[in-house]
Amino acid sequence: MKKAVHFGAGNIGRGFIGEILHQNDFEITFVDVNATVIDALNVRHSYEIGIADQNHEKIAIDNVRGINNRENPEEVVAAIAEADMVTTAIGPNILPFIAELIASGIKARKVAGNTSALDIAACENMIGGTEFLKEKIVAFLSSEEENWANDYIGFPNAAVDRIVPGQHHEDPLYVEVEPFHEWVIDESQTKSELRLEGVHYATDLEPFIERKLFSVNSGHATVAYNSAYNGYKTILEGLQHEEIVAALKAIQKETRALLLAKWGEYFTEESLVEYHDIIISRFANPEIIDEVTRVGRTPIRKLGYDERFIRPIRELNERGLDYFAHMDIVGKIFAYVDIEDPQAVELQEKLASMPLEAVVKEVTGLKDDKLIAEVISSVKKYAK
Ligand SMILES: NC(=O)c1ccc[n+]([C@@H]2O[C@H](COP(=O)([O-])OP(=O)(O)OC[C@H]3O[C@@H](n4cnc5c(N)ncnc54)[C@H](O)[C@@H]3O)[C@@H](O)[C@H]2O)c1
Numbered sequence: 001m002k003k004a005v006h007f008g009a010g011n012i013g014r015g016f017i018g019e020i021l022h023q024n025d026f027e028i029t030f031v032d033v034n035a036t037v038i039d040a041l042n043v044r045h046s047y048e049i050g051i052a053d054q055n056h057e058k059i060a061i062d063n064v065r066g067i068n069n070r071e072n073p074e075e076v077v078a079a080i081a082e083a084d085m086v087t088t089a090i091g092p093n094i095l096p097f098i099a100e101l102i103a104s105g106i107k108a109r110k111v112a113g114n115t116s117a118l119d120i121a122a123c124e125n126m127i128g129g130t131e132f133l134k135e136k137i138v139a140f141l142s143s144e145e146e147n148w149a150n151d152y153i154g155f156p157n158a159a160v161d162r163i164v165p166g167q168h169h170e171d172p173l174y175v176e177v178e179p180f181h182e183w184v185i186d187e188s189q190t191k192s193e194l195r196l197e198g199v200h201y202a203t204d205l206e207p208f209i210e211r212k213l214f215s216v217n218s219g220h221a222t223v224a225y226n227s228a229y230n231g232y233k234t235i236l237e238g239l240q241h242e243e244i245v246a247a248l249k250a251i252q253k254e255t256r257a258l259l260l261a262k263w264g265e266y267f268t269e270e271s272l273v274e275y276h277d278i279i280i281s282r283f284a285n286p287e288i289i290d291e292v293t294r295v296g297r298t299p300i301r302k303l304g305y306d307e308r309f310i311r312p313i314r315e316l317n318e319r320g321l322d323y324f325a326h327m328d329i330v331g332k333i334f335a336y337v338d339i340e341d342p343q344a345v346e347l348q349e350k351l352a353s354m355p356l357e358a359v360v361k362e363v364t365g366l367k368d369d370k371l372i373a374e375v376i377s378s379v380k381k382y383a384k
């Protein structure tokens with residue numbers, strides 16, 4: 001049986017990556033700091049996924065175990081030393097904190113003379129996620145170890161798409177997921193010859209990850225921040241309001257214009273309209289209760305230079321295309337309040353203690369004076 005090490009036994013980790021790895025005959029070692037989840041994995045060595053549609057199908061996942069990386073880092077190193085695949089779904093902000101452990105795993109492979117090719121794929125909502133992780137890992141390798149890694153370790157970027165809401169069940173391992181799923185891996189960056197059924201291997205990931213991030217995630221965030229602004233608690237509740245659906249469709253229209261301008265050889269207007277209509281029906285799935293706080297989490301990250309609003313705004317602006325709908329939401333992100341979300345708290349503290357222009361420049365990374373002025377005016381428009 002092939003062996004996979006997956007960092008992050010959370011919603012998407014158990015609810016999607018786990019399903020695909022299991023379907024491909026992997027024994028899965030989940031690495032996480034959540035002791036309840038790790039202990040339950042080690043007692044039962046199995047868990048269930050529930051599909052959130054009218055049929056409520058249950059999928060059993062077995063051959064799983066867990067390692068608590070805070071308590072047993074050496075076990076993680078040993079697992080990576082003999083793994084056939086390493087994946088993460090842990091959150092972009094957490095990647096730097098697991099880099100040293102993965103570097104130690106690579107060193108252990110070298111010491112053991114394990115020259116079988118290994119791919120490490122970060123499955124986060126982030127353009128260039130694995131490249132970012134690689135950069136952090138390489139900082140812990142000597143130049144000789146880095147050369148060795150360049151020969152035997154692949155770092156393919158990846159995109160994953162399945163809505164897995166935050167959830168609490170009596171069984172800490174049970175996870176409910178939407179039926180739709182898509183996992184794309186950049187084949188050009190792989191070293192291993194393993195090809196997983198259920199994964200789409202693209203020779204060029206960029207158009208696909210941009211289509212996903214700027215459609216699913218920009219759209220999702222649009223519904224979340226608009227809903228939060230109006231005091232609604234869930235995505236489904238927000239979508240009952242015409243003006244929020246209109247804001248979502250306006251974002252999708254701008255996104256289509258950008259995707260067609262950049263990636264016209266990959267997508268047609270018709271295929272994008274179909275993709276966007278499916279996304280609206282996914283968000284409106286009555287079987288899924290997705291809290292606005294989950295979709296709106298980490299607003300500073302979401303306002304980043306290469307993230308779901310600022311990057312499309314920059315790229316639409318460069319092409320002389322409309323970005324009004326994107327700019328409008330940016331103002332609402334700055335107005336977002338969630339006292340349970342450290343980044344939302346930090347953003348409000350910055351706004352209260354620093355000049356607005358400085359906050360906008362720091363958070364968005366924008367240098368273009370015209371765009372900075374437009375962000376400032378959107379922030380002022382929605383300041384409460
Ligand atoms: N949930 C979704 O719908 C979805 C879909 C596609 C992509 N993603 C992406 O997947 C990633 C994870 O999202 P999620 O919704 O599964 O989040 P989650 O919070 O459910 O899972 C993250 C897991 O990482 C663990 N973790 C945090 N810090 C850690 C550390 N230092 N070491 C080990 N484990 C640690 C947490 O305990 C948690 O179990 C994010 O990048 C997200 O954008 C999520």
Ligand SMILES: O=P(O)(O)OC[C@@H](O)[C@@H](O)[C@H](O)[C@H](O)CO
Binds near residue numbers: 160161162216294297
């Ligand atoms: O995970 P985030 O915080 O980047 O974005 C929140 C949601 O939009 C996201 O998790 C989606 O549910 C997911 O990307 C669907 O594939």
